[in-house]
Amino acid sequence: MHRLLISGLVLLLISACTPQKEHTAPGKNQVYQYATIKALLEGGYDGDMTMGELAQHGDFGIGTFNALDGEMVVLDGTVYQIKTDGLAYEPGTDTKTPFAVLTHFEADTSFALSGEMSYDELLTTLDESVKSRNLFYAIRIDGEFSGLKTRSVPVQTRPYRPLGEVVEAQSIFQLEVTEGSMVGFRFPEYTKEINVPGYHLHYLDDQRKKGGHVLAVKSATAMVSIDYIPNLYLALPENSDFHNLDLTKDREEDLDKVEKLRN
Ligand SMILES: [Zn+2]
Incomplete structure (x- = not known):
């Protein structure tokens, strides 16, 4: 009894004294991820990361x-925020994110791509070019695209609903012919609780004016650059929202709804 009381006290003291830790990491050949896709699917829309x-x-x-206010593209060191008007803004340095995936991009391989292709066909071509399904890849595709369909999500207010519900109110943008860059990652299937398994690409045009989460494409004349990355650094939010989310539910169907175009 006495022992239990003491250990309880010690625990209390530890939790009261534990400071917030900085998310620091060495830089190269690393995917740096803040929070998890599962937390986002559950409605974890506020993070502490500026x-x-x-x-x-x-x-x-x-x-x-934060508050799910648009799609993020980080390209050549600049952060862009594509809101539900389909336009790209540059957020201030104090703006926060609940979910982000970054790397210092250095292409290992690149190749040209040309012709009519659906988004699935484009992804199949990428799959033929990655050396393993079990590593992380950063993917950059620069060029001209036709029939590009992108989307953004509307800013949310509390209490937050799960992403699968929120995405029903997404705005879809059709870019008939556009020059720009697809930016994103390929994550292995085994990481599906942490990030989107397979490809997740966002788009930003060359004018840095339009973009969004890529849903479909009809043709591309483009250069693909691939950076293979063997390290993942996962930083978790230190706030009560994240601490209290139930991350045990199966959200696979929701993930499909969120990531892909529904016919
Ligand atoms: Zn996205």
């Missing part, structure tokens, strides 16, 4: 913003 802090972990990547 754009200023995030920028230290990569010059290339994707994600979203």
Whole structure:
């Protein structure tokens, strides 16, 4: 009894004294990820990570913003926020994210791509070019695209609903002919609780004006650059929202609904 009381007290003291830790990491050949896709699917839409802090972990990547306020593209070191008007804004350094994935992009291989292709066919071509399904890849595709369909999600208010419900109100944008860059990652199937398994690409045009989460494409004349990455650094939010989310539910159907175009 006495012993139990003491250990309880010690635990209380430890939790009261534990400071917030900084999310620091060495930089190269690493995917830096903040929070998990599962947390986002459950409605974990507020994080503590600022754009200023995030920028230290990569010059290339994707994600979203607090309250689910749009799609994030990080390209050549600049963060862009594509809101539900389909337009790209540059968020301030104090703007926060609940989910982001970045790397310092260095292409290992690149090849040209040309012709009519559906999004699935484009992804199949990428799959033929990656050396293993079990590593992480950053993917950049620069060029001209036709029939590009992208989307963004509307800013949310509390209490937050799961992403599978929220995405029903997404805005879809059709870009008939556009020049720009697809930016994103391929994650292995075995990481599906942590990130989107397979490809997850966002788009930003060359004018840095339009973009979104890529849903479909009809043709591409483009250069594909692939950076293979053997390290993953996962930083978790230190707030009560994240601490209290139930991350045990099966959200696989929701993930499909969120990531892909429904016919
Ligand atoms: Zn996305």
